[in-house]
Amino acid sequence: MTRLKRALVFGFLHGTEWARAALLSTPRAERLLRPGLEPFLWRIGTWRLWLTVEHARKHVPAYRRFLSEAGDPQVRVRRLVPDFSALPITDKQTYVRRFSTEARCRNGQIPRRGVVIDESSGTSGRPTDWVRGSQERADVRMLLQFDLRQVFGRDPLFIVNAFALGPWATGMAVSMGTVDVAVLKSLGPDISKIETTLRNFGPRYRYLILGYPPFLKQLVDEARIDWSEYHCAAVVGGEGMSEALRKYLLRSFRAVYSSFGAADLEINVAAENDFTIALRRLLAERPELGRSLNLPSHRSLPMVFQYNPLDYFIETSEAGELIISICRVGTTAPKLRYNLHDLGCVVRFREVARALAELNLRPADLSERHLDFPLLFHYGRSDSTVAFYGSKVAPTDVEEVVYSLPELAERVRSFALVAGEDKEANKTLTIAFELAAGAERPADLEATRERFLDRLTEVNQDYREAARFIPPGKEPTLEFHALGEGRFAGYDIRLKRRYVQAEK
Numbered sequence: 001m002t003r004l005k006r007a008l009v010f011g012f013l014h015g016t017e018w019a020r021a022a023l024l025s026t027p028r029a030e031r032l033l034r035p036g037l038e039p040f041l042w043r044i045g046t047w048r049l050w051l052t053v054e055h056a057r058k059h060v061p062a063y064r065r066f067l068s069e070a071g072d073p074q075v076r077v078r079r080l081v082p083d084f085s086a087l088p089i090t091d092k093q094t095y096v097r098r099f100s101t102e103a104r105c106r107n108g109q110i111p112r113r114g115v116v117i118d119e120s121s122g123t124s125g126r127p128t129d130w131v132r133g134s135q136e137r138a139d140v141r142m143l144l145q146f147d148l149r150q151v152f153g154r155d156p157l158f159i160v161n162a163f164a165l166g167p168w169a170t171g172m173a174v175s176m177g178t179v180d181v182a183v184l185k186s187l188g189p190d191i192s193k194i195e196t197t198l199r200n201f202g203p204r205y206r207y208l209i210l211g212y213p214p215f216l217k218q219l220v221d222e223a224r225i226d227w228s229e230y231h232c233a234a235v236v237g238g239e240g241m242s243e244a245l246r247k248y249l250l251r252s253f254r255a256v257y258s259s260f261g262a263a264d265l266e267i268n269v270a271a272e273n274d275f276t277i278a279l280r281r282l283l284a285e286r287p288e289l290g291r292s293l294n295l296p297s298h299r300s301l302p303m304v305f306q307y308n309p310l311d312y313f314i315e316t317s318e319a320g321e322l323i324i325s326i327c328r329v330g331t332t333a334p335k336l337r338y339n340l341h342d343l344g345c346v347v348r349f350r351e352v353a354r355a356l357a358e359l360n361l362r363p364a365d366l367s368e369r370h371l372d373f374p375l376l377f378h379y380g381r382s383d384s385t386v387a388f389y390g391s392k393v394a395p396t397d398v399e400e401v402v403y404s405l406p407e408l409a410e411r412v413r414s415f416a417l418v419a420g421e422d423k424e425a426n427k428t429l430t431i432a433f434e435l436a437a438g439a440e441r442p443a444d445l446e447a448t449r450e451r452f453l454d455r456l457t458e459v460n461q462d463y464r465e466a467a468r469f470i471p472p473g474k475e476p477t478l479e480f481h482a483l484g485e486g487r488f489a490g491y492d493i494r495l496k497r498r499y500v501q502a503e504k
Helices: 001-013 017-025 038-059 061-069 091-096 134-152 169-178 191-199 213-222 243-249 274-285 287-292 349-358 394-400 443-460 461-466
Strands: 075-080 079-084 117-120 128-132 160-161 184-187 206-211 233-238 254-258 304-305 312-316 321-326 338-347 375-379 386-388 391-393 412-421 429-436 475-480 499-502
Touching: 001 038, 038 061, 038 075, 038 079, 038 443, 075 091, 117 304, 128 134, 128 169, 134 169, 160 169, 160 191, 169 184, 184 475, 191 213, 206 213, 213 233, 213 412, 243 274, 243 394, 254 304, 274 287, 274 304, 287 429, 312 338, 386 412, 386 429, 391 461, 394 412, 394 443, 443 461, 443 475
Parallel strands: 160 184, 160 206, 206 233, 233 254, 412 499, 429 475
Antiparallel strands: 075 079, 117 128, 304 375, 312 321, 321 338, 338 375, 386 391, 412 429
């Protein structure tokens, strides 16, 4: 590409930034983002990423060195279509922990004002600092509010932020992103405070409670609230959610939506809506839909989200992992081709519409309200499955089983998959359950185990095939622990659950 064409493209992007903000902020955005617009948004998004890469190459010391070590690869452009495949992939190990926080920022320094630093610790307990400048916080706020309007409309909301507060990324970002469009009370994961808030303010408000899925399950189980008296909806984040858990939560909430994000990147990179939820349920009912969409054969049902291609460019690596880039020059510490080590893929909206047509369906048959945005199919962490006799069992499989069996759904607070070997070197798999406060383990453990394994064979095709070859007596076992004891001792409710453990 000639320098003139490149200059024209970059100049166009700088000159139309206001249009992006106007598009996402207008009350009529849903009408504008209808079929036919996505290819244009996708193209502009790739140009925005191209500009961001070149800006980072010039102004971010860590990224400049990272590219230099890889031979200084260039973005290849053909017919105004950028190809980023030559650029090296970044992740926490190869990029974030190799370079200082300052080196990963524009101009090699943290801006002197307007910056918020939050942290993530994941399940390792080793905190990582993330720098957020004023411009990117404004962008995240705009995108979060856009998604809230799409699913909840413009009527007033009373938001209860039940994500962990303090230095943690999600809780901080949720509060900053919603305070100017709703009544906000940031309580963290505290059941008694949420209970008191609902009682004090009463049923005249439309409540939206945001938190991790396990905490919201705990909330509806333990809060002494008659949920039918309140208009409460929920938004979950931080991890995936099975349809069985959604159904369980819907006994108390009017609606339950999930949001996909990461402290490494941003909150709310992609979000559920009525269309994606209906599409996910259709995937479970009609397996041929997944084949028509060329979805990977992970056996588990993926979460399905939509995202704005003007702000995010998402690819899939050869290993099936999501590679995510933030397409904004204004990001203080750019995230470019970043590997979260989550499994998933992207399907363009027009391909989804084509696959639905093969089933004699239209997008409007799933939901009258739908956006012309690409879809993200997310299968969870690439390291979160347990191998057992040739099958892969994931936490989402166990969650689906637990919340579809009443004898477990009512008494289980959390669970873990524990892999190991016996004295004869045979593989073992234990499903450990933490009981809710005051709950007792099922009276007939063997009958419960049989029902659990029967349901697991229905949920997980891998396990269904493997079960034919598992030696008698070597099937997965169940164990139950009192609240906060055994394998669940010392759990910090502010952090994400560790669903996979190794036998000690």
